[in-house]
Amino acid sequence: MMLDIKERLIVALDVATSDEALALVDQLTGVVGYFKIGMQLYYACGNRLIKEITDRGGKIFLDLKLHDIPNTVHQAAKVIAGLGVSMTNFHVAGGSEMLTRAVAGLNTSPTPTLALGVTVLTSLDNSNLTELGIKVPVAKTVASWSSIAQNSGCQGVVCSPQEIKIVKEQCGAGFLTVTPGIRPSWSTKDDQKRITTPYDAIKQGGDYIVIGRPIRTAAQPRQAAMRIVEEMLEGYIAFEKQKKEI
Ligand code: C5P
Numbered sequence: 001m002m003l004d005i006k007e008r009l010i011v012a013l014d015v016a017t018s019d020e021a022l023a024l025v026d027q028l029t030g031v032v033g034y035f036k037i038g039m040q041l042y043y044a045c046g047n048r049l050i051k052e053i054t055d056r057g058g059k060i061f062l063d064l065k066l067h068d069i070p071n072t073v074h075q076a077a078k079v080i081a082g083l084g085v086s087m088t089n090f091h092v093a094g095g096s097e098m099l100t101r102a103v104a105g106l107n108t109s110p111t112p113t114l115a116l117g118v119t120v121l122t123s124l125d126n127s128n129l130t131e132l133g134i135k136v137p138v139a140k141t142v143a144s145w146s147s148i149a150q151n152s153g154c155q156g157v158v159c160s161p162q163e164i165k166i167v168k169e170q171c172g173a174g175f176l177t178v179t180p181g182i183r184p185s186w187s188t189k190d191d192q193k194r195i196t197t198p199y200d201a202i203k204q205g206g207d208y209i210v211i212g213r214p215i216r217t218a219a220q221p222r223q224a225a226m227r228i229v230e231e232m233l234e235g236y237i238a239f240e241k242q243k244k245e246i
Contacts (some may be wrong), residue, residue, distance in 0.1 A: 004037070005035055008033055008209065009225065011036065011212065011215055013036070014213075015216070016044060028215070034086060036061040036193060061085070061087045061210075066094070069098070074101035077090075080105070081106045086223045092149050099152030103115045103152060114155045117146070120141050122159075142157075142160075142163045156178060156207065161195075177205075178209075179201055181196060185197075186227075204239070
């Protein structure tokens with residue numbers, strides 16, 4: 001467990017331009033752990049933005065959710081390995097061979113990049129899985145897909161905060177969870193439906209939390225991030241206390 005709790009806060013840079021992204025990075029440097037670059041920003045600004053952020057000392061979660069045949073993902077992972085990002089992700093639905101080759105691709109660089117498996121998207125429910133021919137409920141699917149990710153060499157998974165306990169039971173405490181869908185009690189829910197507070201996510205043993213709008217759209221983003229980190233610290237204290245009681 002990392003003790004510097006702010007290192008476990010990932011801020012989603014869901015903006016359209018480099019200027020907006022870098023303004024946020026400058027405002028938040030030193031009070032958060034990582035910056036998440038997703039598809040929109042990456043397709044617009046690409047590797048140049050990654051370099052500008054890493055040159056400023058920022059750490060990056062490149063959230064591109066790759067899913068293709070094993071060789072294609074392997075080649076892409078080799079390229080990602082050279083970008084200097086700290087973590088990236090791959091759909092578990094691509095299968096164990098794809099994941100294994102993805103991890104091998106990342107490992108071609110001496111600079112480590114964490115590999116995360118994307119389990120069941122939180123936008124899908126049991127009826128969506130049935131439509132896809134998967135008759136196993138979401139929670140069980142997340143558990144078995146987390147095992148597939150782990151056995152393929154991934155260091156963790158992206159999952160809903162409701163699934164932190166399931167993943168930890170299945171894969172052990174050391175297998176990382178990265179969870180979006182987090183809202184402090186004082187912020188708006190936006191379009192997130194099943195939300196968990198930063199306190200609860202950390203108390204349940206979650207490792208990294210992803211937060212976008214509550215920080216990005218706050219009147220003072222740096223203060224909002226610091227307030228969230230305080231809540232995370234309280235969650236961490238509660239988590240440790242509960243561990244001792246067991
Ligand atoms: O603004 P907000 O905190 O809702 O941003 C959450 C981030 O996490 C966004 O980048 C969103 O795409 C991502 N995400 C999510 N739910 C998932 C997977 C990813 O909100 N199930």
